[in-house]
Structure formats: structure tokens, C-alpha cells
Amino acid sequence: MISRIIGSSARGLKNIWMFYYTGFREMTVGKTLWIIILIKLFIFFIVMKMLFFPNFLSSNFDNDKERADHVRHELTNR
């Protein structure tokens, strides 16, 4: 019974894989769009996020107490 469940799960996963594989392969204008999406995601997450948009509090303070103390100082001394 377990082997039947494993077998049917494997077939199910394979069907899902083939669904996406053939879907992507048969794309026309979708291919251009996917190239744009991947370039965009690379620019957003690798270039912009890592180089230009570091999380200020995470980068400059080691723990939540330090971050809270910093924010308290900022909010009471502006």
C-alpha cells in the first residue's frame, strides 16, 4: 500500500513537472516576458537590494535591543 502511495505521488509530481515543462517550452511572447522578469528580479534582489537598499537597522545593529535603543534615541532627539 505504501509503495502504491509513493508510486502515485511520484506520478503526480511527474505530471506537475511535465505540465510546467511543456507550458514553458510552448510559450511564445511568454519567453520574452520571462526574460524580462528574470532580469528584473536579478536587478531588484541582487543589484538594488544588496548594493543600494541594505536594511538600515539590521546592517548597523546586532540585536533588537540595540535597534530599539537607536530608534528611541532617534524618536526622542529629532
Added chain:
Amino acid sequence: MSDLTTVVDWSRLQFAITAIYHWLFVPLTLGLSVIVAIMESIYLKTKSEKWLLATKFWMRLFGINFAIGVATGIILEFEFGTNWSNYSWFVGDIFGAPLAIEGILAFFMESTFVAVMFFGWNKVSPRFHLASTWLTALGASISALWILVANAWMQYPVGMEFDPDQMRNVMDNFWALFSGIAINKFFHAVLSGWALSGVFVIGVSCWFLWKKRNVEFAIRSIKVGAWFGLAGMLLTMYTGDGSAVEVTKHQPMKLAAMEGLYHGHEGQSLAAVAILNPDKEWDNDEDEYLFEIAIPKGLSILGRHDMNAFIPGIADIINGVDINAEGDTINTVSYAERIAMGKKAQNALRTYGEAREAGDSAAMASSLKTLKENYRFFGYGYFKSVNEAIPPVGLTFVMFRIMVVLGSYFLLFFIAVLFMVYRTTLLQRSSWIQWIAMVSVPFMWVCSEAGWAVAEVGRQPWTVQDLLPTIASVSAVPATSVIVTFWLFALIFTVLLVAEVSIMCRQISKESKKALS
């Protein structure tokens, strides 16, 4: 100009342009997904190949917009962490839940079912495919819900308790987030997307008519677009009225700015057409308008659904004056008092922190009591004068009118299109009417963006109403870093926008040459 002011201004500008760009794509996703689902439902019911071709055509345009627009909103979250760190820490517990749910729902629901939408033709059953199309549309709207709930909380912060140890607002009532402001905002924003998509479908279809290609397809699409758009516009106006009532209750300064109203009256008129007096300040006797055509009692009806209700102006709000439903003058908290309370709250927060470091529990308790008594006006403590608490009146006023005038135009537009398409052949025959429809398309985007400008410019100087102004919300970062990222972002998004428009136009032109009827 101090470095801090420069950081604030560039951070605001960057966030504004990011949000404007993001909102170029979102309303079309929200509305076109439903139009596609409607057309596919008609196809499944009628089994007519014509409706299948129409569904697939508009689905492709939906896909282009969806693909170009995806992840454009993520930059806003990056900006929270980099430019607005005080704000994002301060609100973190409140924002975290809605944005996390939005991310999870957006990722799983939309991306799962959008794949079935595009890849599933002839691979899944027609009913399952149709269900996937509807679930994609629903997923988009549910994503919007969480973002709008978070934004509504900024306008009307409720359901939380401020924790001075964590320096965060901690959620103590999740369901309070679904305030009247949140519910109206959600429906108003989503339904405006329906109206926008209706205009888009009509505009593109009129291009087909102008080119005399696939005329039957174009007429079919126009009928769906026009009915859908009309429903969207009527409901947008209904929820807009609801939003005005909520703004009157919880953000009276925003309503006053929208009207350029400094001195309110019972049975307050609404300035239908007006030119603001640039010399008018809240504390001088200049006239509010250089020219005005007013709708008598219009603002009282809009804001309080009572033609004799008092609507306070900017000066009334600053002076802490209101008139209740019984006609009695009542005192609200004047801005001078709010500034005093805000300074007390900030001082109490400072002494609380010092007492905590010193381990002085008695002093901590005393400071905490003062903080809680004055917390509701915490943000006013940053102002040196009440003028700093007034939103940009001119911009809010103009944007409100742009939104209303264009919204009214499009209501008539949908009615006129429906009349022409059902009762006459004017739409098919007249190139100038087709051109009016095509040229109208970008104006619907202007209308939609103007609405956001009213909401967000009218909210100034607050990031969180009454609790945190922009001056306290920004990170202690150099202004140059914000300026650099602003231009970087502007360049990237302009390239993306040009890519979308050109791919969309190319696809429309290519599809128009195929048989769609």
C-alpha cells in the same frame, strides 16, 4: 536646507515615484483578470469559439501587464528598510502580519493559478481552467486587501498598544485593522481597477475598429468592457462617498485640505470649480478662493450625510473648534495642546529609557503613565509650529478635483459607449469617436493616480496619523544615497514601462491581424 530635510524630501519623492509606477500595473491586473474570467465564463456557457478567442486575446494582455508589473511593489519594502527604518521599526508589528499574508497569498495563489490559466488550456478540464482564472482574479484582489489594510492603518492607527521597551506598536486586536477606512479603501481601490480595465478594453477595441480589423470581436469586447467599467465606476463612486465620510471622521485636516477650506460652516458648500488664493494662510483673513462656483451644502452632505452639518476648516481644526449634530460648539483638542502633549509624550519616552538604564522602576512607572496619557498625539511633539502639521493644500485640492472630474467623465463615457454600441452603429463608423476612446485611456490612469495622491499627500506630514510624521520616520542616512537610489530606480522603472507599452502594442497589433471572430 538641513541634511535631514533633504533626506526626508528625497525619501518621500522616491517612495512616491515607486508607488506611482507600481500603481500603473496593479489596477489593470485587478480589473482585467475579472474581465478575462467573465469572458471565459461566457465561453464555457455558450461553447462559442468567438468567446474563447476573445478570452485568450485579453488574457495575453493581462499576462504582459502581470509579468512586467510583478515585483515592482517589492521596492517599496526595500525602501521601508533603508530610507524609513524608524517608521518600519515603529510600525513593524502592525505591518508585518498584513504584508506577510500578502506575500504568501500573492506567491502561492496567484502564481499557482496563473500558471494553470496560461499552461492549462486543453490540459485540464474547462471547469478547472475557469476556476483557476477566477482564483487568479480573486488572488489579486486578496493581495490588494492586505496592502490596503496596512495603508489604512497609517491613516487611522487602531488595534495596537505602544511598547516603550520594544519601541514598537504591538498589535492587540487584529480585527481592528478592518476599520471603516480600510474597508472603503479596499473596495474603492479595487473597483477603480475595474473601471480602469473597462476603459482599457474599450480603448484597445476602438483601435481595432479604427483599423477595421476583427470588428465583431471589438464590439463584443466593448460591450463587456463598458458594462464592467460602468459597474466599477458606479461602485467606485459609492465607496468614494464612504471614504469621504471616514476621512471626515478620522482625518478632518485631509478633508479640509481637499477643499482648501480654512473656516468651516454648518451646511458647508463644496467648491465644484475654484481657484485657491495662494496668499491664504490659516491665521490670516484672506479669502480662501480667488474664484469659486460652489455646490450649496455639498461638503456637509459628502462628509457627514447631513446637509446642515458643520465641517471644520483648517483654522477650526487647529483652534480645536467643532460643532456637533445638535448645533452646539464643542472643543476638540487644539493643535497647540497637541504639540504640548506630544512633547510631554516624547519627553516621557526619553525619561523612561533613562530610568530603564538606571534600573529605576518608580521613575519608569511614572514616565510610562505620562507616555500613555499623551501618546495619542505623540507625533505632534516634533512640530515647532502648527504650520508643519498642515498638508500641502494646493496639491491635495487639485488632485481631488482631477480625480472627481475625470471619474465623472468616465461615468458618462461608459454610458455613452453603451448607448452607441447597442442603439447605433456610430462607434463602428466614426473615427473621431474611436479616437476619443483611445485617447481617453491614459486619462483613466491619471484619474487613478490622482486618487492615490489625494490619499497620500492629504495624509502629510504623517506617515502614521498623529503618531509619527515623516521628519521622524526617515533613517539617519546620507542624503546622497537616497538621491542616487532615486535616479537609479527612476531609470529602471522607466525602462520597464517602455518595455511593457511596446510589448503590449506589438502584441495587440500582431493579434489584430489574426481572426478573432
